[in-house]
Amino acid sequence: MSEKQTQLKVSAIKDGTVLDHIPANSIFQVIDILDLNHTGNPVTIGVNLESKSLGRKGIIKIADRFFADGELGRIALAAPEATVNVIRDYEVVQKKKIVLPDVVVGIAKCSNPMCVTNRQAVTTRFKTLKEGEKVKLLCHYCEKTTEEFIPLRH
Ligand code: CTP
Ligand code: ZN
Numbered sequence: 557m558s559e560k561q562t563q564l565k566v567s568a569i570k571d572g573t574v575l576d577h578i579p580a581n582s583i584f585q586v587i588d589i590l591d592l593n594h595t596g597n598p599v600t601i602g603v604n605l606e607s608k609s610l611g612r613k614g615i616i617k618i619a620d621r622f623f624a625d626g627e628l629g630r631i632a633l634a635a636p637e638a639t640v641n642v643i644r645d646y647e648v649v650q651k652k653k654i655v656l657p658d659v660v661v662g663i664a665k666c667s668n669p670m671c672v673t674n675r676q677a678v679t680t681r682f683k684t685l686k687e688g689e690k691v692k693l694l695c696h697y698c699e700k701t702t703e704e705f706i707p708l709r710h
Pocket of ligand 1 (some may be wrong): 568569570574576615639643647648
């Protein structure tokens with residue numbers, strides 16, 4: 557073998573979804589958002605793999621599972637630059653971009669300690685506001701803006 561890496565670092569899958577170019581420190585957030593710790597499908601995960609664009613990236617491969625665009629949009633807060641590859645019979649048949657949803661329900665935490673969502677069992681709900689590359693979250697309940705994504709569970 558030459559110096560060039562010719563082997564996949566994480567095995568190829570026959571059918572399913574490959575989430576690629578996930579920032580290494582967001583990988584467990586993505587697993588949580590997609591609830592992959594409760595799936596019965598085979599999931600392979602690579603963390604801290606080399607990437608030209610990200611330095612270090614993460615990758616998640618879910619065999620025999622295809623996600624609706626809305627489900628994938630939920631990971632926009634943790635990994636907006638992730639690529640979604642749809643695999644059928646070992647071939648990449650589609651590449652999708654993650655689309656930030658207008659409304660985010662039950663993923664992020666409100667940064668306002670006085671917010672009802674931090675005091676009672678109320679599901680969080682935000683409107684997303686895009687400012688250049690940055691995404692801010694406008695709380696439906698307290699109307700405060702949360703500047704950075706704080707995962708609900710961590
Ligand atoms: N992949 C896989 N199983 C397959 C085919 C592809 O797990 N049967 C994975 C590859 O390992 C890669 C991703 O799906 O992580 C996308 O594959 P491909 O488009 O061939 O790779 P790149 O060209 O490197 O993708 P990009 O341009 O998005 O970086
Ligand atoms: Zn709030």
